[in-house]
Amino acid sequence: MPHDITKLIVRTSLKDRTAFDLLYRQTNAKLFGVCLRVLNDRGEAEDALQEVFVKIWMKADRFTVSDLSPISWLVAIARNHAIDRIRARRRPVQDIDTALDIADPAPGPEAMALAGGEKQRIEHCLGELEEDRAQAVRGAYLTGESYGELAERHGVPLNTMKTWLRRSLMKLRECLER
Known part of the structure; x- marks a missing residue:
């Protein structure tokens, strides 16, 4: 059954309404329970x-076939x-004077120095990737482009783009752990 759900999610990512309907019928009870x-x-x-x-x-186009089960x-x-719905209804209304007691959310000098160092390390590791892979990673994780948009921009199939990103992230992790 998980294999079938994977296929339905993939077909849904292609905007297949029949697959989406079947996905709904197979999973709505469990998701309602959650x-x-x-x-x-x-x-x-x-x-x-x-x-x-x-x-x-x-x-659905953000689903990647991995160790994580589709369900x-x-x-x-x-x-x-x-959880987001619970958080949204918990937002209390506060008196404007309480804003005076709120700390400045901007990072301090130490945090800025650390962030600058991390940024340099990440940029260095991105530089070790092939240029098109690095552009895809930046598009997916920095500018929020979907897998579909990236695949179209780079002229590759959707599954190829997902593979590029997965492998690129593994290479980045290896580089950052050195």
Whole structure:
């Protein structure tokens, strides 16, 4: 069944409505359970579930076939969305005078120096990648381009782009761990 769900997610990333409908039918009960467990309110869980499936439709192209099971990926989306709903309703309204007690969120000199050093290390490691791979990593993780957009820009199939990014991240990790 996980293999079937993987295929449905991939087909959904290609905007296949039939696959999306089947994915919904096979997973909505489990994802509803996740939303209900987090939100503890049936009506809100139903609303959240619909929003979760909108996210799945919109972000299916970000799913990568990996060690993570496809159902785990779907559950993570549902769980995170439900938690976001809880956080959104918890935002307290505070008196404007409390803003005077808030610390400056800007990083201090030490944090800036450390960040500068990290940036140099990351740029060095990106420089060790092939140029098109480095551009793809920057596009995906710095400017938020989707896998589909990157694949189109670089003229490669979607799965090739996912492979580029996965392998590039492994090389970056190896470089940064040296």
